[in-house]
Amino acid sequence: MKNTEQNLHHILTTQRASLLSEWQKRVRRTSALQLREDFDGHTPDNVLEEFFDLIVKQITTKQDYHLLRQRIFSGEINAFTPDAACRLLIALKKTVLRRLKSFTHNAEAIFDEILLRISAYYHEMRYRNLAQRQSQNLRQRNIEIARLLAVEKQRAAHLTTNNRIAQMALSTLDPSEIFRRIVHEVQQSFNYQHVSLYFLETHANQMVMKARAGVYEKHFPEGYRQNVGEGIVGHVVASGNPIMANDVANDPRRIIAFPQEKNTRSELCVPIKTADRVLGALDVLSRKKNGFNWTDVQSLMVLTDQLAWVIHNAHLFQETRELQDELVQSERLAVIGEMSARIAHEIRNPLATIGGFARSLQRAPTPDRIDTASRIISCEVTRLEELLTDILNYTRPRKLELEPINLPDLITDVYHQVGEGLESRGITYRQNAPSDLPEIPLDPAQFKQVLINIFKNAFQAMPNGGKLHVHIRKKEDQPHIEIEIRDTGPGIPTEIQDEIFKPYFTTKTKGTGLGLVISKQIVERHGGTLSFTSHSGSGTTLSIHLPDLSSRKSL
Ligand SMILES: Nc1ncnc2c1ncn2[C@@H]1O[C@H](COP(=O)(O)OP(=O)(O)OP(=O)(O)O)[C@@H](O)[C@H]1O
Ligand SMILES: [Mg+2]
Numbered sequence: 001m002k003n004t005e006q007n008l009h010h011i012l013t014t015q016r017a018s019l020l021s022e023w024q025k026r027v028r029r030t031s032a033l034q035l036r037e038d039f040d041g042h043t044p045d046n047v048l049e050e051f052f053d054l055i056v057k058q059i060t061t062k063q064d065y066h067l068l069r070q071r072i073f074s075g076e077i078n079a080f081t082p083d084a085a086c087r088l089l090i091a092l093k094k095t096v097l098r099r100l101k102s103f104t105h106n107a108e109a110i111f112d113e114i115l116l117r118i119s120a121y122y123h124e125m126r127y128r129n130l131a132q133r134q135s136q137n138l139r140q141r142n143i144e145i146a147r148l149l150a151v152e153k154q155r156a157a158h159l160t161t162n163n164r165i166a167q168m169a170l171s172t173l174d175p176s177e178i179f180r181r182i183v184h185e186v187q188q189s190f191n192y193q194h195v196s197l198y199f200l201e202t203h204a205n206q207m208v209m210k211a212r213a214g215v216y217e218k219h220f221p222e223g224y225r226q227n228v229g230e231g232i233v234g235h236v237v238a239s240g241n242p243i244m245a246n247d248v249a250n251d252p253r254r255i256i257a258f259p260q261e262k263n264t265r266s267e268l269c270v271p272i273k274t275a276d277r278v279l280g281a282l283d284v285l286s287r288k289k290n291g292f293n294w295t296d297v298q299s300l301m302v303l304t305d306q307l308a309w310v311i312h313n314a315h316l317f318q319e320t321r322e323l324q325d326e327l328v329q330s331e332r333l334a335v336i337g338e339m340s341a342r343i344a345h346e347i348r349n350p351l352a353t354i355g356g357f358a359r360s361l362q363r364a365p366t367p368d369r370i371d372t373a374s375r376i377i378s379c380e381v382t383r384l385e386e387l388l389t390d391i392l393n394y395t396r397p398r399k400l401e402l403e404p405i406n407l408p409d410l411i412t413d414v415y416h417q418v419g420e421g422l423e424s425r426g427i428t429y430r431q432n433a434p435s436d437l438p439e440i441p442l443d444p445a446q447f448k449q450v451l452i453n454i455f456k457n458a459f460q461a462m463p464n465g466g467k468l469h470v471h472i473r474k475k476e477d478q479p480h481i482e483i484e485i486r487d488t489g490p491g492i493p494t495e496i497q498d499e500i501f502k503p504y505f506t507t508k509t510k511g512t513g514l515g516l517v518i519s520k521q522i523v524e525r526h527g528g529t530l531s532f533t534s535h536s537g538s539g540t541t542l543s544i545h546l547p548d549l550s551s552r553k554s555l
Helices: 002-014 017-030 032-037 044-056 060-071 082-091 093-101 107-170 175-190 229-237 261-264 295-364 367-394 407-418 445-462 515-525
Strands: 192-200 206-214 226-229 244-246 266-273 278-286 403-405 427-432 440-442 468-475 480-487 529-534 538-546
Touching: 017 044, 017 261, 032 266, 060 244, 107 244, 107 468, 175 192, 175 206, 175 278, 192 229, 206 229, 206 244, 226 229, 229 266, 244 295, 261 515, 266 295, 278 295, 295 367, 367 515, 403 407, 403 445, 407 427, 407 440, 407 468, 440 445, 445 468, 445 480, 445 515, 445 538, 515 529
Parallel strands: 427 468
Antiparallel strands: 192 206, 192 278, 206 226, 244 266, 266 278, 403 440, 468 480, 480 538, 529 538
């Protein structure tokens, strides 16, 4: 302290004259602005310090001295407002003036000038600081806005990509094609250096790269594999948690598959998982250090959720397809098995008859035999032809060739064709039709087939005679025709009613079980319906409803 006092004394005595002239010079300047410029090279704190050093000697006790210095030059000086600085000076005015007067007669003017200078300086400083702070704030706000904008832009881009990927996921494309498109979409949308998609092979405890896009597309060999627990991808698949490695050069988990991979500085890997298991991982690379942020992580996690769905659906799709194939195969085999057994059974009898008569003709070709045999052979051949027609009709339905048909005439024709000699078996036939019935567009050959099948069934159901009634009705309010074919046979037992439209269902020894199936098929291809009502013991009614086909030429 002694030293300080000695120093101050020294300043006061040696520099007094020069300081005084300095102050006086400055006082002479009238413009505050001008005076402020004088501060160039000096901070006002220096000036104040000089000034207070000059007057401090006036402070008699050491405590006063310390207090003053402390208040002015240490902490408080920084918080000086012009008012505070001036108030301090005013508070010290008496002391200051007394001290100033000891070396100048112009003490009052100097004091005022000091006040003015301090006030002006601090005002300027205050505004300069304020402006500086504001521009700094503005800059910071701009930086923050730019950062937020970048984040939002990134988010929006991720969202758009995610939407596009969601659409892909819902598409019916082959799953491997979906995966290929997804990695390309992700790589291009976010300009990642490389993107790979790995699937876990649980049985081998390995991951297989299923799709990839980016700079290393050609470097990774087809079907590239990595062990679970090894490398960043392996760690992710093992733990089920994402890893953001923003400086891979210093990451011991990283595995380099080929030298070019050294160009990668950051790696982000996100698991693809369902509620209960990890299915694989999506791995993205960046050539920049700190190449990824949390928006990348979040977006990729949304994406991998969708991917989990794609994979799940793909598995389901695959399983369903395999199951379907198996079913179709077994159904087809069953149908072929049943069909061939029936066909074999059906053709065996006519063939045996034909063979028997042909052989008997070979042995003794008497005119009598020739006559009987040829008739029977021709009859059996017709049966075989019909059987073949039935099978072909069922397996390969023909295109309809519609033409206007007089329905009552067509039905009568069929009756004569099928019902030959039936009257002698005690079967009576009746047919009603409205007189104004228009011609109806039908495929005559195929529609005849329907009627033949139904008539045959009716005749076969009445081996001991009965009645066959055909009613044709035209509904005025609805544009369709109804044909009812009613027999007085035993009816169809309730327990088989659900079966009669199934292929190969028959209760007859010589039936193929295709008659009704084919008939239904043909009626439906005309846009109509075929149904029946039957009660055991009270006959059967087959009903054909045909829509108005007048506008159609062919189906
Ligand atoms: N009018 C009917 N009265 C009683 N049962 C009938 C009648 N029509 C059909 N059925 C029953 O429906 C079964 C299936 O008939 P469908 O015409 O499809 O085959 P099918 O007559 O047995 O053999 P086909 O191929 O020679 O016609 C018949 O076997 C028979 O049991
Ligand atoms: Mg039949």
